Each structure stands twice: as structure tokens, then as C-alpha cells.
Amino acid sequence: MTNVAMPLETQQPLLHTHVHDAVATGTAHAKGQQHPIRLYLVVWGWLFVLSTCSYLVDYFGLQGYLRWSLILLFMVLKAGLIVAVFMHMAWERLALAYAILLPPVAVLIFVAIMVFESEYTHLIRALFFASPT
């Protein structure tokens, strides 16, 4: 009896530590969330640079398509850095990345619909509600 029990008892802690290791490496390794601090500092720096750039667009009073395209460019770069590095999306499996990142693209269709709608509203307002000059 004791012969059988002994190996079991000695195995128990071993098994436990093994599972514990698996948990530890599972969180650190399989999910790939252990990145060097340097990476975060570099991204932080780039976000500062990009924010400064988008602020300077306003500061220097750029207008028209140049202004809008620069604003959109800096916005997309900043959003991309935050989602990819800070939120770790770059290291997630594509099944999650596509499930989360594709649906918001549908919003662009909504944007197109509302552009049509507001152009129409603007036209009607201009035609019927404009103050007589």
C-alpha cells in the first residue's frame, strides 16, 4: 500500500509545479504579451511626434485637401500604433484581429449614406429656408 502511495505523493508536487509552469509560460509566451519596455517607449515617442504633427497642421493653418489628408494620415497612423502595439493586436491570432477590426469598416458605408443624406438636406435648406437677400 505504502509502495503505491509513495510515488503518487512524490508525483503530486511535481505535477503541480508542472501545471503552474504551464500557466506561467502560457500567459507569458503563448499570448506573446512579454515585450521589451523599449518597444512601448518607442511607440510612445512616435505617438508624441504624430500628435505634434497633427497639432502643427492646425497651428500653421493649412487648409483644404492638404489639411484633411494630413489629419486623416496622422489619425490613422496613431490609431494603428495604439491598436497594434499597446493593445497587442499585432500578436493576436488573425481570427480575433479580423473579427474585431473588420466590422468597423462597415461604418464607412454608413458614412457614405449620411453624406448623401446631408447633401440633400443642405440643398433643401438652401432652396427653401435661405434668408432672402
Place this chain on the structure above:
Amino acid sequence: MTDAALANTGAAPTRPSGWQGIAADWSSDQRAFKNVSWGKAMMWIFLLSDTFIFSCFLLSYMTVRMSTTVPWPNPSEVFALTIGGTTIPLILIAIMTFILISSSGTMAMAVNFGYRHDRVKSAALMLVTAAFGATFVGMQGFEWTKLIMEGVRPWGNPWGADQFGSSFFMITGFHGTHVTIGVIFLIIISRKVLRGDFDREARGFFTSRKGHYEIVEIMGLYWHFVDLVWVFIFAFFYLW
């Protein structure tokens, strides 16, 4: 043991990648998100729904701005501050942007130290994040006060289209609410980190599930999302 197995999402390392991986993950008759715990997946799905909420706000703002025949107030002048005799355009909003970005940086490092089980550094960085967040909300309060004193109301303002006020209060108000909720949860979770709840795997008071350092990353996802939303608000409302 079973609890640890549930939380341990370290999956088999040999999974197909690319499009094959997507097809394999989604058709696997198990769970679709292979190496992501339910908590993280649910936070991502909540953030997706929140994306749609803020998209609707920004879309309604676009619609009212495009359809009005009255000129839109110039945000560059509306949000200018006079510091030491010189008027600097949009300076308050720029400072708020830098503060929120810095809070995102400290949060990312808090997640990193959390996974290294460095309780003190993780909790300290989370509290710094919370302090940045609270500063942001404070500056937003200052901005709201300034605009209300100048006569901005949801139904009108001295400079142009009436819809400016309603869009402004709705969008920044909702974003500020998100920041405030984030600050509260940052304080709660940093307290748990500091107390060592996640080293002991103490059970949560609400879910009574074992706590793990992963909650710091889930908190981080929410916080980075708040920063992400601000990137879009900054571009579309303040700069456009």
C-alpha cells in the same frame, strides 16, 4: 486545477496561420478565439460595440455639420487660450492629447510589469495612469466651464451653427464619462495588484473567480480604447 486549466489559454503551438488559420479557428467546433481567454475576448467585443456608439456620435456630428447652412464655429479659435498675452490656438486640446497618450504609455508598461509579477511597479504605473486620466477629466471640466461661461449651450452659441454645442457636449461628455469610469477601475485594480490578490489568485468579490494578472491587460485594453477614441475626436471634432 480545473480553474487554472480554464484560465490557461496557452494553446497547442502548431496551429495554422494566415487565412487557413482563420478558417480553422472559426470552423473548429470549439471556441473561435484559440489563445485568448473569455475575459479578453469579451472586452474586445465590448470595445467593438463601443466603437459603434462613438461612430454614431461622430457620424451625427458629420451630418449636422454638413447639412447646416450656417457657418460652423472655428474650433481653432474657440479652443484657443491666451497664455501670457499670446493667444495660442487649440493649445488646451493639444495638452490634453499629450496627457492621454502619456497615460496610455504608462498603462502599457503597467501591463508588462503585471505579467512579470512586479506588483509595486505595476500598481504604481496604474496609479500614474489614473492620475493622468484624472488630470484629463479636470482639464475637460475647465474647458466645459470656459465654453459655458462664453455662452455655448446645446441649442446655440455666439459664433455660428447651433449644432456645435450639442455635438460638443455629447461627444466630449461621453468620452469624459469613459475616462472617469476608467480612472475608477484603474484605482480598484491597482489596489488589488498592490495587495497581491493576483499572486494569491484571490477570488473577486463580484465574479468569485480566481484573479489573474491578465485583468491588468484587460483593463489596459479599455484604457487604450479611451485613448483611441480621443484620437478620432481630436481629428474630426477639433482639427477638421
